[in-house]
Amino acid sequence: xxxxxxxxxxxxxxxxxxxxxxxxxxxxxxxxxxxxxxxxxxxxxxxxxxxxxxxxxxxxxxxxxxxxxxxxxxxxxxxxxxxxxxxxxxxxxxxxxxxxxxxxxxxxxxxxxxxxxxxxxxxxxxxxxxxxxxxxxxxxxxxxxxxxxxxxxxxxxxxxxxxxxxxxxxxxxxxxxxxxxxxxxxxxxxxxxxxxxxxxxxxxxxxxxxxxxxxxxxxxxxxxxxxxxxxxxxxxxxxxxxxxxxx
Amino acid sequence: xxxxxxxxxxxxxxxxxxxxxxxxxxxxxxxxxxxxxxxxxxxxxxxxxxxxxxxxxxxxxxxxxxxxxxxxxxxxxxxxxxxxxxxxxxxxxxxxxxxxxxxxxxxxxxxxxxxxxxxxxxxxxxxxxxxxxxxxxxxxxxxxxxxxxxxxxxxxxxxxxxxxxxxxxxxxxxxxxxxxxxxxxxxxxxxxxxxxxxxxxxxxxxxxxxxxxxxxxxxxxxxxxxxxxxxxxxxxxxxxxxxxxxx
DNA sequence: CACAGGAATATGTATAGACATATTGATACC
DNA sequence: GGTATCAATATGTCTATACATATTCCTGTG
Numbered sequence: 001x002x003x004x005x006x007x008x009x010x011x012x013x014x015x016x017x018x019x020x021x022x023x024x025x026x027x028x029x030x031x032x033x034x035x036x037x038x039x040x041x042x043x044x045x046x047x048x049x050x051x052x053x054x055x056x057x058x059x060x061x062x063x064x065x066x067x068x069x070x071x072x073x074x075x076x077x078x079x080x081x082x083x084x085x086x087x088x089x090x091x092x093x094x095x096x097x098x099x100x101x102x103x104x105x106x107x108x109x110x111x112x113x114x115x116x117x118x119x120x121x122x123x124x125x126x127x128x129x130x131x132x133x134x135x136x137x138x139x140x141x142x143x144x145x146x147x148x149x150x151x152x153x154x155x156x157x158x159x160x161x162x163x164x165x166x167x168x169x170x171x172x173x174x175x176x177x178x179x180x181x182x183x184x185x186x187x188x189x190x191x192x193x194x195x196x197x198x199x200x201x202x203x204x205x206x207x208x209x210x211x212x213x214x215x216x217x218x219x220x221x222x223x224x225x226x227x228x229x230x231x232x233x234x235x236x237x238x239x240x241x242x243x244x245x246x247x
Numbered sequence: 248x249x250x251x252x253x254x255x256x257x258x259x260x261x262x263x264x265x266x267x268x269x270x271x272x273x274x275x276x277x278x279x280x281x282x283x284x285x286x287x288x289x290x291x292x293x294x295x296x297x298x299x300x301x302x303x304x305x306x307x308x309x310x311x312x313x314x315x316x317x318x319x320x321x322x323x324x325x326x327x328x329x330x331x332x333x334x335x336x337x338x339x340x341x342x343x344x345x346x347x348x349x350x351x352x353x354x355x356x357x358x359x360x361x362x363x364x365x366x367x368x369x370x371x372x373x374x375x376x377x378x379x380x381x382x383x384x385x386x387x388x389x390x391x392x393x394x395x396x397x398x399x400x401x402x403x404x405x406x407x408x409x410x411x412x413x414x415x416x417x418x419x420x421x422x423x424x425x426x427x428x429x430x431x432x433x434x435x436x437x438x439x440x441x442x443x444x445x446x447x448x449x450x451x452x453x454x455x456x457x458x459x460x461x462x463x464x465x466x467x468x469x470x471x472x473x474x475x476x477x478x479x480x481x482x483x484x485x486x487x488x489x490x491x492x493x494x
Numbered sequence: 495c496a497c498a499g500g501a502a503t504a505t506g507t508a509t510a511g512a513c514a515t516a517t518t519g520a521t522a523c524c
Numbered sequence: 525g526g527t528a529t530c531a532a533t534a535t536g537t538c539t540a541t542a543c544a545t546a547t548t549c550c551t552g553t554g
Contacts, residue, residue: 076547193440193458193482211440235440323517
């Protein structure tokens, strides 16, 4: 698989309005190193004479750059180029069903286990919650053109997501259902490598001892745990791609 | 007027300014699901009467939400809550030396090979460049508290980064040096899993056949290749963490 | 010299008004 | 029915102005 990412925010070819030109001009100077980190950008009133516009227009360009974290504005002191965010990238992990069908391959889904139960100690540890409550535990397998693509092992906190009780996870994969029904605010991914044990190897139709890529994802809404998922992909044929595109 | 009284109460609440209050209010409705994806949020002139402010103020709040990709604004049609985003996260891969020292562990670095040479076919393929030129090829090992942490295999395009010729990679790891001297605009990470071959296992002091996490990173500045690096981490002990924080 | 306090200044927020521009929806025409 | 046209409308950009606020700089005082 190739989880390719495009931050096409800047690809939108819109009309070059004045404030956008100013923004791009400053962005260019920062990214080419002409204005290195820490450099003080000309004051707003200098920029307004340079570009021949009002201060509000300059300010709008600077505000967007500040929101994008390229610059830092300090009252009385001025505006400064921030240290670039080195080595960070936007990693996008799309819904598996959507990803496979987008590639023009046939998506296959098999529910292996789906149990609704009171949370046991292991469940609570995985979800990071203290008090007892109900959970849904799901195991399933995704495939593309009949070939196993990933196996998924998921816990959903039923108290945080009561609507999940009405979903039919025999038909719709839980990730897809959650994506369309439950808004979230925070997610943490933990990516690691393992070798397939016999059970995993059988489920993914690979050799025992073959490498696998593992993604553990924990999802919250406003500090409330929603779901925890453990995904295992065959590791040699599958790659996660994260791409950062600036300017 | 009663309107200005209302606004004063609004501002007295804490510190947030009016446009920020508006932004947070709309954000809350979206994240709680009160305004689901696709929902048309009130027109700007409705919002300005609701909040008792000018259209510019409302527009500023909406502009920031649009920049953060929470809403979509369409001329004549109105403003709409965007469909749920794909799961996306900021993947941060810090400088290895800084990462280890930040954990309070002692950082160790060993340069294994460092060669300056004309690019051969394999080098050009890896860097994705056509014309011949000079490169630096570096192999090194990072360790934490004396335990191997990662092995690194890097190519630097000397034509794109001539300053690299003056760096002493026997002392400073190339990643750290590049981080502090070379601005970049694009990077692509490819993450996969492998099993350690004998050579890798020996370098990382793990068993042959143990899982490893591999990161291949390609870095550009304005479409110009700067460097390509191949990093291998022991896969069971090391985890990459990517975290998304929505506002 | 240390320090309190005030003046200077750059950004931050907000206003009303003006015109531009894209898109929708209705209307008229073939 | 299909299509060209046009007016209505919501967002997009920009101006000039005003005052708020945080910070720095300077100055007077002990």
